[in-house]
Amino acid sequence: MTTSGGVDPSAVRLLPWRIPDWLIxxxxxxxxxxxxxxxxxxxxxxxxxxxEWMALAVAAVLIPARRWYPVQTLVLAIIASTVMVAVTDRxxxxxxxxxxxxxxxxQRYGRRTAVVAGxxxxxxxxxxxxxxxxxxxxxxxxxxxxxWPAFAATAGTAVRSTRDSIVxxxxxxxxxxxxxxxxxxxxxxxxxxxxxxxxxxxxAHHIAVINVQAAVAGHLMQSDVSAATAALDVVRGAAATxxxxxxxxxxVLRSADEVDQPTAPTPDLAAIDGLISSxxxxxxxxxxxxxxxxxxxxxxxxxxxxxxxxxALTNAHKHGDGTATVSLRYDDGGLEVTVVNPVGxxxxxxxxxxxxxxxxxxRERVEASGGTLSAATSHAGRQFEIVATIxxxxxx
Numbered sequence: 001m002t003t004s005g006g007v008d009p010s011a012v013r014l015l016p017w018r019i020p021d022w023l024i025x026x027x028x029x030x031x032x033x034x035x036x037x038x039x040x041x042x043x044x045x046x047x048x049x050x051x052e053w054m055a056l057a058v059a060a061v062l063i064p065a066r067r068w069y070p071v072q073t074l075v076l077a078i079i080a081s082t083v084m085v086a087v088t089d090r091x092x093x094x095x096x097x098x099x100x101x102x103x104x105x106x107q108r109y110g111r112r113t114a115v116v117a118g119x120x121x122x123x124x125x126x127x128x129x130x131x132x133x134x135x136x137x138x139x140x141x142x143x144x145x146x147x148w149p150a151f152a153a154t155a156g157t158a159v160r161s162t163r164d165s166i167v168x169x170x171x172x173x174x175x176x177x178x179x180x181x182x183x184x185x186x187x188x189x190x191x192x193x194x195x196x197x198x199x200x201x202x203x204a205h206h207i208a209v210i211n212v213q214a215a216v217a218g219h220l221m222q223s224d225v226s227a228a229t230a231a232l233d234v235v236r237g238a239a240a241t242x243x244x245x246x247x248x249x250x251x252v253l254r255s256a257d258e259v260d261q262p263t264a265p266t267p268d269l270a271a272i273d274g275l276i277s278s279x280x281x282x283x284x285x286x287x288x289x290x291x292x293x294x295x296x297x298x299x300x301x302x303x304x305x306x307x308x309x310x311x312a313l314t315n316a317h318k319h320g321d322g323t324a325t326v327s328l329r330y331d332d333g334g335l336e337v338t339v340v341n342p343v344g345x346x347x348x349x350x351x352x353x354x355x356x357x358x359x360x361x362x363r364e365r366v367e368a369s370g371g372t373l374s375a376a377t378s379h380a381g382r383q384f385e386i387v388a389t390i391x392x393x394x395x396x
Contacts, residue, residue: 025064028100032059032093052093055084059097066104074101074117078124085128095125099152106156107163114160118153125149193364209238209282212317216283234282268302269328272309276326279313285323286313292330301390304365305337308373311358312339312386319343320384334371334391342383359386366390 036052058080066073081094102121106114126146217231267275276286297305309326316324320341327338359375366373371390378385 029060066101070104077101103152103156107159122149267306284317287325289327295330304369308388316341337388339386
């Protein structure tokens, strides 16, 4: 039987080494045999030799059985010793078996069972010794009949308490280990999500540019070589940027412990102009508006705003009609980022805007900064609008 913490109390070792059960049982039976021989050599056996050897045979069966059936063994040992005492009118070696079985019952079961078994065994010893020796009031042998069961019960209680303490310590260690494993798995999942966001934010825009400009180059290759060449230049530049940014991410992953190595600067609001210029180079016409007195935002809030604009313009480039409006509005609460683009043909494919990892990542970033994000169509489905509110006191 195992506890709720997954530890099997019977498997707990109290000693640094393990003594085989059969060896312990053999030593107990041998101890009884030596005692019987000593009594006969000393002339104390009387005419009860055959009965005592029969009691030894019963003990050889009951002693191993106590490991699997301690209560039943205690009951059978009391019955067998009572029969032996009635036949020989003297103490029997099975008294030792009764004490051993009592020890096993106490150390195996709970306090109530231990108290009942101890009381019954003590009463049995007291009545038997008193009846056999006729010691009333109690003398030394009568007092010993009480002391031996008490000693066996005390030893069993001590073993049980020690084992329970070890089991409790092992369960605490298992819970702590599981908690550490859960924390490691949680951090790994968070890191994987962060890497997925960064890869998407860094690469998606440039891949979209490559896709659009490659299509333009293919279309103009025969009719307008100069325009096709310009489109291919944009493709080449976007591809180089993707390679550089992926290389930067991989460098950070490979050298996670080398914190002193320089890394690329974190994108912020000041980099939005350059971001819009890169979209303009790929053919997206972007109108940029800023209103309100600029507020000081945390680095994480500025990074979040930059990623929102980047993802929104990527979606506008892929699914819009080639134009978009970016509005940054500062107020007392922080910054509101709005990106609006007309939905171009094939008309009304707003699912392409709503689904995908980009909007999910945007929403998670904005919510992590303490803000909110909404993305929906407006003007009867002719425009797609993304609005992100980022508080001044965002995540640091």
